[in-house]
Amino acid sequence: MRILANDGIDAAGKELLENAGFEVVTTKVQQNDLATAISEYDVLIVRSATKVNADIINASKLKLIARAGVGLDNIDLKAAGEKGITVVNTPNASSRSVAELVFAHAFSVARMLHHTNREMPLNGQADFKNLKNIASEGFELQGKTIGIIGFGRIGQEVAKIAVGLGMQVLVYDYKSRVFDIIIELHLAYKQHNFKVQLSGQPMDVVLSQSDFISVHTPGSEEVIGHAELAQMKKTAVVINCARGGVVNEIALNEALKTGRIAFAGIDVFQNEPPTDDLMLSLSNASLSPHIGASTAEAQMRVGIELAERIINHLVK
Numbered sequence: 001m002r003i004l005a006n007d008g009i010d011a012a013g014k015e016l017l018e019n020a021g022f023e024v025v026t027t028k029v030q031q032n033d034l035a036t037a038i039s040e041y042d043v044l045i046v047r048s049a050t051k052v053n054a055d056i057i058n059a060s061k062l063k064l065i066a067r068a069g070v071g072l073d074n075i076d077l078k079a080a081g082e083k084g085i086t087v088v089n090t091p092n093a094s095s096r097s098v099a100e101l102v103f104a105h106a107f108s109v110a111r112m113l114h115h116t117n118r119e120m121p122l123n124g125q126a127d128f129k130n131l132k133n134i135a136s137e138g139f140e141l142q143g144k145t146i147g148i149i150g151f152g153r154i155g156q157e158v159a160k161i162a163v164g165l166g167m168q169v170l171v172y173d174y175k176s177r178v179f180d181i182i183i184e185l186h187l188a189y190k191q192h193n194f195k196v197q198l199s200g201q202p203m204d205v206v207l208s209q210s211d212f213i214s215v216h217t218p219g220s221e222e223v224i225g226h227a228e229l230a231q232m233k234k235t236a237v238v239i240n241c242a243r244g245g246v247v248n249e250i251a252l253n254e255a256l257k258t259g260r261i262a263f264a265g266i267d268v269f270q271n272e273p274p275t276d277d278l279m280l281s282l283s284n285a286s287l288s289p290h291i292g293a294s295t296a297e298a299q300m301r302v303g304i305e306l307a308e309r310i311i312n313h314l315v316k
Contacts, residue, residue, distance in 0.1 A: 001314065002040060004029065007047035007068065013303025020311045035059045043310060046074065048290070054079035064313055068302045069094060069293055070154070071243060073220055088309045091153055093301035094293035099157035101241050102214050103141075103165075105265025105286045109237055111138040114263075114286035142166035147210030149173075149224075150217035150242070151200070156181050158214055163196055171198050172206040207231040213238050220245040229255040239265040241292045244272060253278045256285060267292050 002023045005014070014024050022043070029037045031051060038044065038060040045066045046052060052065055057079040065075055067089040080087050108114045112135040119131055146162045148155045151173040159169050160183050171179060178199050185192040207213065208231050215238075217223050224238065225248040232238070238261060240247045249270050255261045264285040272290055274280060279287065293302070 001042040001063075003043040003045060003310070004038070004041040005045040006034070006050045007045070009045055009068065009306065010299045010303030012300050013305075013307040016304065016307035017310060020307075020315055022310070038062070043314070045306060048074055050074065052076060052080075057083055057085065060085075064088065064310060066306050066310055068299075068306055071218065071220075073243070086313060088306075088313070090302045090305040090309075093305045094295075094298040095153040095157045097295040097298035098154045098241050098292035099161055100295075101267060101288065101292050102158050102239050102265070103161055105239050105241070105267070105288070106141060106146075106212055106237065108286035109263035109265060109284070110141060111135065115283065141212075144168070144211040145170060145209060146212040146214060147172065147206035149203070149206060149213065149215045151175075151179055152216060152218070154242075155214075155216040158216065159196075159198065160184075167212075169198055170201050170206045170210055172203045173200050175200065203228075204231060208233070211236060215240050215242050215246050217242060217246060219243065222246065222248055224248065224252075226251040226254075229260055232261050234259060234261065236261045237263040237265065241265070241267040244268040244270040249278045253282065256282050 002025065003017060005024055005026045006029055008026055009024065017024050034050070035056045038056055042062060043064045043066065044052065044062055045068060047068045052075040054076045057076055062085050065080060065085055065087045067075060067087070070089060070091050072087060072089055075087055077087060116131055116135050119127070123131065142165055145168040147170045148158055149172045151171050159171070159181055162169050163183055178197060181196050181198065183194050183196055207228055211233065213232065213236060215223050220243040223246050229251055238247060238252065252264060256264055262284065264282070266279050266285055267288045268290050269279060279285060
């Protein structure tokens with residue numbers, strides 16, 4: 001059987017598939033040409049760049065569509081279901097990488113790195129003292145409260161790191177229940193595990209009491225807009241490493257420009273690449289180009305997990 005890995009696949013995953021007898025093609029087919037080319041393949045692997053719409057699905061003889069990542073919003077699940085095509089993803093592989101990026105943005109704004117990294121190359125000599133004064137107004141994460149909206153795999157990884165940093169953790173999830181998370185510490189070749197118990201809180205409590213708010217809900221439905229931003233502390237930091245559209249960009253732009261909240265960390269955008277400068281023009285935002293799952297370790301895990309799922313599903 002032939003596999004088109006249209007957005008690529010890690011070498012470890014590719015090797016597993018080839019050893020199992022699959023032919024793996026990694027030559028990129030452009031979006032507009034995919035409906036024509038897809039009939040040559042039995043399996044399609046995509047990340048977020050390729051949109052698997054109904055036209056592509058209906059023109060195919062696919063047995064399986066595999067998403068290298070968590071979200072499935074770039075795949076027409078209804079059309080796939082009508083054709084009996086199985087759709088799988090990799091919910092476990094990239095959680096740690098996304099969670100670490102949350103804190104990369106958190107540290108960036110806490111120590112004003114989002115500002116000094118822009119200004120030092122331009123004004124580091126002439127304006128060094130002023131830049132030092134600005135950056136000296138930073139703060140520590142220890143003792144601060146992080147509110148996590150959506151407590152799936154990524155949200156739980158964020159909580160684990162937060163606990164390790166000495167932060168208070170508030171959780172809002174559609175399932176208001178007690179969550180048990182296992183913290184793993186790998187110290188001097190010895191692993192220590194301990195359990196932390198967190199109780200789900202109402203949304204208004206998380207919004208009003210948190211210093212940092214990080215969103216990890218599935219899909220791209222709006223979670224934070226004007227009303228939610230109005231409930232936050234003026235010193236609050238909003239971080240979106242989930243999906244573009246989860247945080248209303250117009251509302252966030254206004255809140256940051258007026259001082260309604262203090263900072264933002266943004267990895268994902270309503271349109272990618274962005275079609276406006278609502279986020280890009282902000283001086284109090286730490287920005288990255290949708291790289292949450294884009295670490296070498298995550299991509300290796302994604303490739304292996306995808307390969308194993310494909311092999312288990314199709315190899316008898």
